[in-house]
Amino acid sequence: MIPNPLQTPHSGYHWDGSDQRFFEGWYYRVTLPQLGETIAFMYSIEDPQGGQPHSGGAAQILGPQDGYVWRSLPDVDLFWAECDRLALGHWRTPGLPRHELPPDQFHAHSTEGYQATAHLNQGYLCDPATGFYCRWDYAIAPLYGWGSPRFPQQSTAGWLSQFQIFEPGWQILMAHGLANGWIDWNGQMYFLHQAPAYSEKNWGRAFPREWFWLNCNSFDGEPDLALTAGGGRRQVLTWAESVAMVGIHYRGQFYEFVPWNSRVSWAIDPWGRWVMGAEHWRYRVELVGTTTHTGTLLRAPTLGGMQFCCRDTMRGDVTLRLFEKHWNGHESLLLTATSSTGGLEVGGKPWREVWRSRA
Incomplete structure (x- = not known):
């Protein structure tokens, strides 16, 4: 087991x-900027006690050109996850141990099936109806967890997220890392060499009613820059609230805009355009995400x-602009960055008008 000094709260199974x-659910992603492609792996488990209508697991992959492959992994007894660190796996092979296998085996x-940790992502899926498959094996070197790398890592939703009062919980596991290995996408080989990598997770009893997400750690000319932003309408005990946040890791610094320290606003189209703004006493950020692609429906x-x-x-x-505020009321532009390999998402109950709100 490789120690992870950047392990975030909530990295373990809940x-x-x-x-x-x-x-x-867990989300792993690697980007190949030179090809303009990204491949994302999504793992989930539901009602792991077994014997329930929705008990079981699944793995789905959003592949090159927004391609898609999905497989159910129905036997909850073949799923495993560690409670004290990021480590999980699920396979279809009876008799295998319910713990991490040596990577070379x-x-x-x-x-x-698959197995994944903070430093590794391996797996194989095949659609029996079409024969389409994906096989992957890559190592991960974390660079940023969630927070300044010089201090203990933070909960994405703040210290209250240690109590299960938010539905769902959400945690960025690794805002930025580098991946080395390979992905075989139905015979097309993709070799990863210091490829930007990312991971996050969520857990609980329900997804938010509506949500949106912007993410990128492959900006043009800025290899040490990672953005994660998102928001939604979530359940908090007996009421619902709209929340949003922006987190930026850049050259060893963490810029955090969350409801308890900032004003965050957004205007999200049903599809095609994401606009966010956030500011507190010291910094201000502007985000715009757009796409002309139709995207891919995910489970x-x-x-x-x-x-x-x-x-x-x-x-x-994706376009990101970060400003620093000064005592005299003026601002200076710290950063302008762009990318054509950003991740954009809308989810939940569809909305028909631009979703405008403020938190």
């Missing part, structure tokens, strides 16, 4: 063994099980 409705022993856990309820593209155009 299920407490109860029989209440529960899901947990994974492909020899597992006929289908997400809902009260009714895994359903197509979000749309993603990994070929979004």
